Amino acid sequence: MKQTFLWQIGVADGDYREFALSGRHTEYLRLFPDDVQFRVGQSDPGRNWSYIHPGPADIWAGSRQHPFRILFPLNEVPEGVCRFTLHLVNTHYSVPPLLEVRINDRYSCRFRLPAGGNDASLTDPKAGRRYTLSFLFSRNHLQVGENVITLTVLEGSWLLYDALALEAGLTLPELPNVTDLTAETTMLFRRVSGDLKQAVRVRLNNTGLEGEVEAGVEGIGNSTQRITLKPGENAFYLLIPPLERPQKLRLFLRTAGKEWNTEFEGRPERQWKVFVAPSSHTDIGYTDWQERVFQRHNENTLLACRVCDENPHFKWNLEVAYQAFLFRQKYPLVFRQKLAPRIREGRIGLQGLYLNMLTGLCSGEEMVRVVTRAQTLARSCGLGAVQAANLTDVPTSVGTLPMFLAQAGVRYFAEAVNLYHAPVFSHADPRLAQSPFWWEGLDGSRVLAILTNSYGYVRRLSLTGTLEEVEAQILPYLREFAGRDYPCDAVYAYGGFFDNEPLDPRYAEVIAQWNSRWEYPQIVLCTVDEFFRYVEKGFSKRLPVFRGDFGVYWEDGAASTAHETALVRWAKRKLETAEQWLALANLHLPAHTFPIGDIHNAWEEVIFFDEHTWGAWCSVSEPESEQTKHQWEFKAAYARRAAEKAESLERRAQQRLCSLAQTRTTAPPSSAQVVVVWNEFSWHRDIAAEVTLSDATRPWRIREARTGRLLPVQRRGNRLLFLAEQVPPVGYASFLLEPGEPPSASPLLRRGGDEWTWEGAGLRLRFDPGTGAVVSLRRGSSGKEWVNTQSGYGLNQFLYVLGGEGTRLMHPHLAEPRFEVFTHNRASIEVVENGSLCAVLHLRRSGQNLPPLDTWVVVWRDGRLEFLNVLHKEATLAKEAGYFAFPFLFAAPKGIRGFVEQPYGILQVEAEQLPGGCREWYTTHSFAALSDGRYTAHLATPHAPLVTFNDFFKGLWRGKLEALNGSVFAYVFNNYWDTNYKASQGGDLVFGFSLNLLEGDFDPAVATHFGWERLAEMSDPRRPAYGQARQANIQTRLPAPPAQSLLQVSSPDGVVMVGGVTREDDRLLIRLYNTGRKHTRARLAFGRWTPREARQADLAGRLQKNLPLHPAGVDVTVPGRRVVTLAMR
Incomplete structure (x- = not known):
């Protein structure tokens, strides 16, 4: 009998690129709306066979089964036995498929395929974990005429094809015939009559018929077992005494005078504990409308409460604290009677983060809310501190997060790293990958942490399936840990279910059944903190310490x-x-209540916008679909409401300040109006302010109320601009607006040799007539040049990068980037304002293949330079990005250091970044800075949080940032993602920047003052305005005294400043932020108010030690780079 190939599709070479859709899996539904039907001899693999076979777990493919049919004719049924073989490039790494093969509806079999490599294989076949499936079947299942083999993924996610083949003419022996015999010791242990036994796994192919064999292991013990072998693949276990050292062992099988044997290396194994902390991942949208997502998580919580009543061994975790708030809002009675008691008992875990945040987008005060809301809820439930926090589906987080967690009472932190668009573990220290470690923040705070490479481990480990399915998943999973220097005997299986999936409570029973069968690995159903407590108790001294920042991969x-x-x-x-x-104001005007509810609701809008879910799974593949439009409108509404609520609270605050300023007053001169300027920051500062004139036909002047000194002013139509100098910290200064001629003053700017060169305020500027960028900037008596024209760019030069589809601009494993860079080549310039306080130049820039741009360049009297850019952009689905370049020239280019501001922290790029952290881009709260020790350039970026160093993003995905060249780029827009984020954007986009160029080394306090002031003065992106000045309050009476601080902090070198100030219960909470690196003693003093008690507190307001009060105020030690909270009453 001759063995023949009836047909083959593809080539078994580990590459799927001969098939349709290669690398473009999200287009499956569009190109294969009726799924795959392939006719042997007629169809073309490149057009008719999809490289990917989706499963019901794949949202992008409709969350359903997809039958693939292979049709082939036979003139006659072949002799002998047939063999069907599947060569696969990869299977899904966490939800592997259950594959059914059906032959002519006469015969079917199912195979649970092993977990493969990660999502990188979707675009790079080399990243896959190859697998071959082969099985025999009888010729009786074939027929003359047309035959159909149907492949269907019944459960789970995708697989990637390499080749498929059907052979005939094989000979089947009449007795068992063992081939491919292998044996290995495993991590499975069973207790037999009180003795612990280790399991040896035996695998073989029986190419013969069913029959019985005697099986045993020589070299340890003497027992044998009778095993019945079925045709095809067989796997079974033999039990031996636990091995204490590696040794050679011999497996034998005997039957009817025949023996098969193989030698193998016996290995001792750890007796593992697998801690499973089940939860359902919280995407605010993505899989479905946000309203339905909220309903799903409430349903999960209701079910968890009910199953807790029914099964005393059941446990569940609320992945984020918001799930508990959401449930309390919908079911207040059930919350009190069911959920809160289960949280207290440790049956349902409450986590320390409010939502899954993009931490690089958060402000310091925003992060305080993110980490303290769970603590507030816990107190209301009669709990102590919530000690564990999750961050799911976000690759990395900022280096100040440990400080926020520790100061909120959180000791443990787990992050489920999504490697999509983020090659974290490609560059990370191996001890960071799925292994507990101590994470030390920039300030030295520590949390016990773990980074896992996925979530949804109830699904991934098949814990709602059969014990055989669990076994098939858990042993390869544990092998990843056994093969390296893992520090303990416990591993952490993060989460239960994937994006907004329903809770399936069967896992509790399956885990109980598993633990009845096997002593080890023991599966421990737990809350998140239980895993960390176990590790901390037994292994804390063995764990490595990693200090620094992981970066912001997804914030782009x-x-x-x-x-x-x-x-x-x-x-x-x-x-x-x-x-x-x-x-x-509430301290001094107690009749005006502190609007804690309105403030809470305003922060809610902010937090939900910075949460990691931006839109629908199909936001890029189907930008006009109902899902995409509805979810984006829901998300965008958070931004609109945040702005509206913040404006409303600001108006209310201004009214309170007016009332406060009138509590102690004197009469002003009869002809004068009183103007009050308030300074929200804790340092003296000059504030550009303006007032609206009651009579614009008359001359007006401004006088400092405290000294009577006339100030320089600048008319702006019916408004008068003036500089309120040295306004007291967290206080006010009063001025008198009166009729009369102001002091004479010269225009700030004068023209140089041509219309592109300007001088004034200690600056000499030259613009490029084509790009409109600043190509020369000299400042001060030294005449130092600040623009590095050798970079090829000027300051504030706009770069439009077009292209990149299917390249490394989108994902690390795609092809080399292909793109074009455009910049403006026509510019015009005109003077629109030139007073004694500020001058404004208006540049109009245009060019081919990029949006036109209006730029207002504002020069202030103190030499500060601002750019207000309004980009008039059309929406496009083509891949694109936009940047503004700022190439600075330094005297010592080999020693340049870069800095960005994080939430209550300053990161020195590269030097304070952990391996695996993002170097492609950075986020900043307010500023980026470069310094060579002799000079420092500060760039404030109030509208756009992203920056890159050295060059714009070119898809390098590097593990280390090369030496800095002095250039920083504001990364203002892109559409490089192919899911979640928005596919296109258009309209008038506002991007403001400000420069502060100084002699001397980088000073964190100076940089923070500059950045925060620019944020406070940023132009409203809905109503852009150049030369922004504060609208001052006009009132009838003069405050007494005319200038005063309500709150003042002093410290050596001025490194300590006030961060947030709020009210909680009957206490005033004040956060002090030390920007310096050393512990500093700071003094807090009050103007009109005398506290009767001062306590140090954590971020959640839990009171700690008493602080002594004295006439000069309160003294407190603020550790370097840390925030300290004081509670006063």
């Missing part, structure tokens, strides 16, 4: 919605200021 997606992102940044600063003034 926020640039797909530049307008809304800028609007939320604007709202945060307004909200923080309003909250501070309302809290302080």
Whole structure:
């Protein structure tokens, strides 16, 4: 009998690129709406066979089964036995498929395929974990005429094809015939009559018939077992005494005078504990409308409460604290009677983060809310501190997160790293990958942490299936840990179910059944903190310590919605200021209640916008679908409401300040109006302010009320601009507006040799007539040049990068980038304002293949330089990105250091970054800076949070940032993602920047003052305005005294400053932030108010030690780079 191939599809070479859709899996439904039907001899693999076979777990393919049919004719049924073989490039790494093969509806078999490599294989076949499936079947299942083999993924996610083949003419022996015999010791242990036994796994192919064999292991013990072998693949276990050292062992099988044997290496194994902390991943949208997602998680919580009543061994975790708040809002009675008691008992875990945040987008005060809301809820449930926190489906987080967690009472942190668009573990220290470690933040705070490479481990380990299915998943999973220097005997299986999936409570029973069968690996059903407590108790001293920042891989997606992102940044600063003034005003005006509910709701809008889910799974593949449009409208509404609520609170705060200023007053001169300027920051500062004139036909002047000194002013139509100098910290200064001629003053700017060169305010500027960028900038008596023209760019030069589809600009494993860079080549310039306080130049820039741009260049009297850019952009689905270049020239280029501001922290790029952290881009709260020790350049980026160093993003995905060259790029928009984020954006996009160029080394306090002030003065992205000045309050009476601080902090070198100020219960909470690296003693003093008690507290307001009060105020030690909270009453 001759063995023949009836047909073959593809080539078994580990590459799927001969098949349709290669690398473009999200287009499956569009190209194969009726699924795959392939006719042997007629169809073309490149057009008719999809490289990917989706499963019901794949949202992008409709969350359903997809039968693939292979049709082939036979003139006669072949002799002998047939063999069907599947060569696969990869299977899904966490939800592997259950594959059914059906032959002519006469015969079917199912195979649970092993877990494969990660998502990188979707675009790079080399990243896959190859697998071959082969089985025999009888010729009786074939027929003359047309035959159909149907492949269907019944459960789980995708598989990737390499080749498929059907052979005939094989000979089947009449007795068992053993081939491919292998044996290995395993991590499975069973207790037999009180003795612990180790399991040896035997695998073989029986190419003969069913029959019985005697099986045993020589070299340890003497027992044998009778095993019945079925045709095809067989797997079974033999039990031996536990091995204490590696040794050679011999497996034998005997039957009817025949023997098969093989030698293998016997290995001792750890007796593992697998801690499973089940939860359902919380995407606010993505899989479905946000409203339905909220309903799903409430349903999960209801079910968890019910199953807790029915099964005393059941446990569940609320992945984020918001799930508990959501449930309390919908079911207050059930919350009190069911959920809160289960949380207290440790049956349902409450986690320390409010939502799954993009931490690089958060402000310091926003992060305080993110980490303290769970603590507040816990107190209401009669609990102590919530000690564990999750961050799911986000690759990395910022280096100040440990500080926030530790100061909120959180000791443990687990992050489920999504490697999509984030090659974290490609560059990370191996001890960081799925292994517990101590994570030390920039300030030295520590949390016990773990980074896992996935979530949804109830699904991944098949814990709702059969014990055989669990076994098939758990042993390869544990082998990843056994093969390296893992520090303990416990592993952490993060989460239960994937994106917004329903809770399936069967896992509790399956885990109980598993633990009845096997002593080890023991599966421990737990809350998140239980795993960490176990590790901390037994292994804490063995764990490595990693200090620093992991970066912001996914925050680049926020640039797909530049307008809304800028609007939320604007709202945060307004909200923080309003909250501070309302809290302080409440001390002096107790009749005006502190609007804690309104403030909470405003922060809610901010937090939900910075949460990691931006839109629908099909946001890029189907940008016009109902899912995409509805989910984006829901998301964008957070930004709009955040701005509206912040504005409302700001107006209320301004009214309270007016009332506060009138509590102690004197009469002003009869002809004068009183103007009051408030300073929200804790340092003296000059504030550009303006007032609206009651009579614009008359001359007006401004006088400092305290000294009577006339100030320089500048008319702007019916408004008068003036500089309020040295306004007291967290306080006010009063001025007198009166009729009369102001002091004479010269225009700030004068023209140089041509219209492109300007001088004034200690600056000499030259613009490029084509790009409109600043190509020369000299400042001060030294005449130092600040522009590095050798870079090829000027300051504030706009770069439009077009292209990149299917390249490394989208994903690390795709092809080399292909793109074009465009910049403006026509510019015009005109003077629109030139007074004694500020001058404004208006540049109009245009060019081919990029959006036109209006730029207002503002020069202030103190030499500060601002750019207000309004980009008039059309929406496009083509891959694109936009940047503004700022190439600075330094005297010592080999020693340049770069800095960005994080939430309550400053990161030195590269030097303080952990391996595996993102170097492609950075986020900044307010500023980026470069310094060579002799000179420092500060760039404030109030509207756009993203920056890159050295060059714009070119898809390098590097593990280390090369030496800095002095250039920083504001990364203002992109649409490089192919899911979640927005596919296109258009309209008038506002991007403001400000420069502060100084002699001397980088000073964190100076940089923070500059950045925070620019945030406070940023232009409203809905109503852009150049030369932004604060609208001052006009009132009838003069405050007494005319200038005063309500709150003042002093420290050596001025490194300590006030962060947030708020009210909680009957206490005033004040956060002090030390920007310096050393512990500093700071003094806090009050103007009109004398506290009767001062306590140090954590971020959640839990009171700690008493602080002595004295006439000069309160003294407190603030550790370097840390925030300390004081509670006063």
